[in-house]
Amino acid sequence: MTNDAPYKRPLPDLERKLTQPYWEATKRHELVIQQCDACQHLWFPPSFCCPNCLGEAISWKPVSGRAKIWSWIDMWQMYFRGFADERPYLVAYVELEEGPRLMANLVDIDEERTGLTCDMPLEIVFDDVTPEVTLPRFRPIR
Amino acid sequence: MSRDTLKRDFRDKVAIVGVGTTDFGAMYRDLDPQRSNYQLGLTAFKAAIEDCGLTRDDIDGIFTSRVPDTVRMSEILGIRHPRFSSTLPGGGRYSGLGVQYAAMAVYSGMADTVALIYGNNGRSVGAKYGGDGEGGGPESNSADFDVPYGMTSPGAQYGLMYRRHQALYGTPAEALGHLAINNRNNAMKNPISVMKNPLSMEDYLNTRFIAEPLRLLDYCLINDGAVCIIVTSAERARDLKQPPIYISATQSTSDFTAQYLSDNFYYDSLSSMAPDLFGAAGIDRKDIDFAQIYDNFTPTVLFSLEGLGFCGKGESGSWVTPERISLTGELPLNTSGGHTSESYMQGWAMHVEAVRQLRGECGDRQVANAEFGLYSCTSPVSAAHILRR
Numbered sequence: 001m002t003n004d005a006p007y008k009r010p011l012p013d014l015e016r017k018l019t020q021p022y023w024e025a026t027k028r029h030e031l032v033i034q035q036c037d038a039c040q041h042l043w044f045p046p047s048f049c050c051p052n053c054l055g056e057a058i059s060w061k062p063v064s065g066r067a068k069i070w071s072w073i074d075m076w077q078m079y080f081r082g083f084a085d086e087r088p089y090l091v092a093y094v095e096l097e098e099g100p101r102l103m104a105n106l107v108d109i110d111e112e113r114t115g116l117t118c119d120m121p122l123e124i125v126f127d128d129v130t131p132e133v134t135l136p137r138f139r140p141i142r
Numbered sequence: 143m144s145r146d147t148l149k150r151d152f153r154d155k156v157a158i159v160g161v162g163t164t165d166f167g168a169m170y171r172d173l174d175p176q177r178s179n180y181q182l183g184l185t186a187f188k189a190a191i192e193d194c195g196l197t198r199d200d201i202d203g204i205f206t207s208r209v210p211d212t213v214r215m216s217e218i219l220g221i222r223h224p225r226f227s228s229t230l231p232g233g234g235r236y237s238g239l240g241v242q243y244a245a246m247a248v249y250s251g252m253a254d255t256v257a258l259i260y261g262n263n264g265r266s267v268g269a270k271y272g273g274d275g276e277g278g279g280p281e282s283n284s285a286d287f288d289v290p291y292g293m294t295s296p297g298a299q300y301g302l303m304y305r306r307h308q309a310l311y312g313t314p315a316e317a318l319g320h321l322a323i324n325n326r327n328n329a330m331k332n333p334i335s336v337m338k339n340p341l342s343m344e345d346y347l348n349t350r351f352i353a354e355p356l357r358l359l360d361y362c363l364i365n366d367g368a369v370c371i372i373v374t375s376a377e378r379a380r381d382l383k384q385p386p387i388y389i390s391a392t393q394s395t396s397d398f399t400a401q402y403l404s405d406n407f408y409y410d411s412l413s414s415m416a417p418d419l420f421g422a423a424g425i426d427r428k429d430i431d432f433a434q435i436y437d438n439f440t441p442t443v444l445f446s447l448e449g450l451g452f453c454g455k456g457e458s459g460s461w462v463t464p465e466r467i468s469l470t471g472e473l474p475l476n477t478s479g480g481h482t483s484e485s486y487m488q489g490w491a492m493h494v495e496a497v498r499q500l501r502g503e504c505g506d507r508q509v510a511n512a513e514f515g516l517y518s519c520t521s522p523v524s525a526a527h528i529l530r531r
């Protein structure tokens with residue numbers, strides 16, 4: 001977002017040890033998720049062990065950033081003051097090519113949501129919203 | 143003993159004998175920021191013991207929900223030495239679970255007579271269930287990974303599920319409209335409901351979106367109010383003032399993931415529970431005379447009907463016709479007006495409505511000859527009971 005106004009939307013907690021590697025990677029414009037060293041299972045959000053085998057040896061694996069839409073909503077209600085000026089805003093639940101799912105905003109979508117469908121293919125874009133925080137977002141591959 | 147034997151043995155051994163509520167419509171029009179959940183709980187408690195003809199001193203088990211502290215509530219009510227007590231979390235899933243805990247306490251002999259007390263001043267204090275100041279705190283994945291995108295609230299999670307359900311099965315927006323209108327029709331016959339003005343499909347479709355595809359009228363109606371339910375053994379219930387309403391079967395199931403939403407619309411968890419539920423009661427779905435299905439958001443009803451097996455997977459959208467779900471239909475739904483038109487009492491008032499229907503106390507909205515009623519709440523923890531007169 002190239003906007004001179006101060007960023008007023010909620011931001012993640014960068015002090016949280018468990019999730020720091022994720023935000024350090026997005027800042028480098030890279031998406032990483034946790035992978036079990038023992039069984040290679042991948043999951044999101046970050047956790048203390050592999051939910052498949054309970055292994056605690058965990059690596060952060062760079063993933064492709066290719067994904068598809070599981071579903072989306074247009075949020076009309078003002079729940080956050082920081083989003084007051086941009087309603088309705090679009091939130092999608094996105095399934096990464098590697099399997100895990102996460103919430104994100106979609107970009108490059110018109111106001112009529114033309115052509116938007118469940119399972120539509122997406123690619124990641126990195127949005128440097130503040131000098132410290134980069135949020136991954138997704139856009140349709142057309 | 144096997145689990146099946148235990149479930150059969152439990153059948154009809156515990157009963158709901160007393161119920162009490164506040165007047166939900168009256169309180170909706172009378173906000174009071176100082177309204178106390180304890181005072182609300184007191185009102186419902188007195189109504190419930192009056193209803194069953196017991197006294198305060200008969201109560202030896204107490205659970206509270208939304209009433210923040212069971213100790214304080216007990217102190218206010220002069221219940222000094224309950225044999226079994228606990229504070230339940232405030233989520234709506236704890237109404238069904240609370241009744242289960244009470245039934246287990248009675249069935250196991252840990253308490254003779256349990257009072258479940260719910261008091262909620264949510265409308266007066268501006269409860270929102272999402273947004274600034276909600277869902278945060280340390281170790282919150284939602285605060286770190288959802289909220290920066292403006293994602294918040296259980297309703298938005300249901301919006302995501304409903305859109306997906308529409309895409310997979312062609313579920314029309316009118317399906318939710320039928321549910322909202324059915325609730326309204328029933329609420330118009332309920333003296334204590336909040337919403338009593340008629341609602342048409344055109345009105346429904348013209349209502350503003352909250353988390354599109356969900357509209358305002360798909361959302362529960364946050365209100366102030368209280369409910370108390372008194373549970374005791376079937377044996378004790380026989381000499382009380384009201385005909386006992388027996389718990390024929392009760393079951394719970396779960397779907398625990400990183401999100402509130404379920405990627406199969408809770409179908410896997412509910413469909414694994416349903417045979418246990420109906421099997422334990424010894425009846426079939428066609429024997430159910432009405433269902434009170436937790437409708438925090440109208441799609442919950444669709445997902446519940448599919449998971450519990452009233453219709454096929456993906457078929458709920460065409461199944462919920464106005465005829466079928468009305469008071470004279472094949473499966474009358476949410477006969478008090480449900481959470482979208484009676485009041486959002488987080489499932490507690492739905493239990494009361496089930497009891498009143500089975501007692502035949504419901505006047506204009508009475509389901510004829512109701513013998514078996516279903517209560518269900520679908521969420522990451524689901525619970526359902528079959529009640530009978």
Ligand SMILES: [Zn+2]
Nearest residue numbers: 036039050053
């Ligand atoms: Zn593993």
